[in-house]
Amino acid sequence: MDSNIIKLLQLEKDRQNETINLIPSENFVSKNVLTTLGSVLTNKYAEGKSHQRYYFGNEVVDKIEDETKSLVYKVFEISDTEWGVNVQAYSGSIANLAAYLGVLELGDKVLAMSLEHGGHLTHGHGVSFTGKLFKFEHYGVGKDGLLDYENILEQAKKFNPKLIVAGATAYPRIIDFKKFKEIADAVGAKLMVDLSHIAGLVAGGVHLSPFPYADIVTTTTHKTLRGPRGAIIISKKELSENIDKAIFPGLQGGPQLHTIAAIGISLEEASRSSFKEYANQVVNNAKALSKELSNFGFSVVSGGTDNHLMLIDVTPLKLTGSEAGKKLEEVGIIVNKNMIPYDLRKPWDPSGIRIGTPSVTTRGMKEDDMKKIAELIHKTLQNKEDLGKIREEVKSLANNFVFNG
Numbered sequence: 001m002d003s004n005i006i007k008l009l010q011l012e013k014d015r016q017n018e019t020i021n022l023i024p025s026e027n028f029v030s031k032n033v034l035t036t037l038g039s040v041l042t043n044k045y046a047e048g049k050s051h052q053r054y055y056f057g058n059e060v061v062d063k064i065e066d067e068t069k070s071l072v073y074k075v076f077e078i079s080d081t082e083w084g085v086n087v088q089a090y091s092g093s094i095a096n097l098a099a100y101l102g103v104l105e106l107g108d109k110v111l112a113m114s115l116e117h118g119g120h121l122t123h124g125h126g127v128s129f130t131g132k133l134f135k136f137e138h139y140g141v142g143k144d145g146l147l148d149y150e151n152i153l154e155q156a157k158k159f160n161p162k163l164i165v166a167g168a169t170a171y172p173r174i175i176d177f178k179k180f181k182e183i184a185d186a187v188g189a190k191l192m193v194d195l196s197h198i199a200g201l202v203a204g205g206v207h208l209s210p211f212p213y214a215d216i217v218t219t220t221t222h223k224t225l226r227g228p229r230g231a232i233i234i235s236k237k238e239l240s241e242n243i244d245k246a247i248f249p250g251l252q253g254g255p256q257l258h259t260i261a262a263i264g265i266s267l268e269e270a271s272r273s274s275f276k277e278y279a280n281q282v283v284n285n286a287k288a289l290s291k292e293l294s295n296f297g298f299s300v301v302s303g304g305t306d307n308h309l310m311l312i313d314v315t316p317l318k319l320t321g322s323e324a325g326k327k328l329e330e331v332g333i334i335v336n337k338n339m340i341p342y343d344l345r346k347p348w349d350p351s352g353i354r355i356g357t358p359s360v361t362t363r364g365m366k367e368d369d370m371k372k373i374a375e376l377i378h379k380t381l382q383n384k385e386d387l388g389k390i391r392e393e394v395k396s397l398a399n400n401f402v403f404n405g
């Protein structure tokens with residue numbers, strides 16, 4: 001087919017194969033997930049909940065949506081008498097907005113983690129509509145880079161929020177959902193956990209589950225969970241009807257059934273024992289990478305990691321996050337620039353880079369390969385070798401781990 005887009009698809013496939021992807025929010029999905037995303041389900045409209053649709057011809061898609069929802073209960077080991085599940089949100093951002101709109105009145109007070117310290121834009125940042133529609137206040141981490149639950153409790157007592165949001169996009173440590181629940185209870189607030197980054201780690205049993213403590217859990221499906229781009233909202237039964245209404249008709253029209261089916265496929269994969277091994281290896285790889293980078297003298301925020309990601313302060317190398325990211329891109333190592341706690345620089349050109357191991361672990365890399373990657377990062381950022389030569393070494397490492405789904 002003579003299509004420029006199809007030609008570009010092949011180039012993107014080559015790019016993904018020939019680089020080492022350390023962006024912690026990305027992953028490689030299986031062939032079955034890809035096939036399902038590209039399936040005839042994209043032809044179908046099915047506004048409404050399954051079995052209560054505005055269009056006809058739903059006998060198959062209703063079964064698909066029901067099956068995906070039942071897999072959510074299975075993977076997260078929760079009961080359908082206590083929890084409601086919505087798999088229709090187009091993305092994590094919409095899922096979060098729907099959760100807020102489902103349980104809050106406009107202008108209500110919410111306490112969440114600040115973007116600068118690792119939270120997400122949709123946790124009430126001023127440039128996000130979440131921050132314009134509700135009155136957010138933000139907590140951060142201490143100078144040691146760790147959440148200080150005593151401080152958050154004090155802040156909650158003063159602010160008296162109706163909802164507390166736990167969860168982050170750039171926090172390298174275990175989040176203690178039990179402590180967040182105690183804080184929420186102390187001020188009579190509901191607890192929402194945004195599990196986006198670590199849903200796969202929870203599913204794989206290597207991070208504390210939020211379900212014993214939270215009232216609402218939102219998550220993207222495309223990060224450590226290794227599914228298609230989409231989201232899931234899980235909420236206590238008494239909240240779920242309002243949240244469902246916030247999704248449809250509040251914010252969205254027809255659900256993307258090809259995505260919902262692909263979420264189901266990825267949940268089937270996440271329910272297998274091989275996924276537990278995967279999640280475990282993601283964390284072991286991150287620990288190995290952070291240790292090797294520390295050995296090379298890199299400044300790892302909070303001194304290491306308990307999960308899939310780490311933040312590196314690159315300013316001691318006389319580089320900014322942008323400069324470091326650009327240099328790494330030149331050799332084929334792909335990261336993202338990121339604020340570090342108490343950053344003196346601005347989000348567009350912050351002091352840090354954020355790196356993670358979900359993608360390289362999917363490709364089959366282990367601790368020894370992390371050692372190699374740390375060395376490549378060291379040589380690139382500490383000017384130990386010609387960048388063209390490092391690019392060849394990256395390519396050869398990447399070629400040893402081509403992912404075929």
Ligand SMILES: *Cc1c(COP(=O)(O)O)cnc(C)c1O
Nearest residue numbers: 091092093120168169194196197
């Ligand atoms: C990625 C992420 C989101 C947003 O997801 P999108 O699918 O990009 O809209 C929300 N919250 C957290 C914590 C995230 O990491």
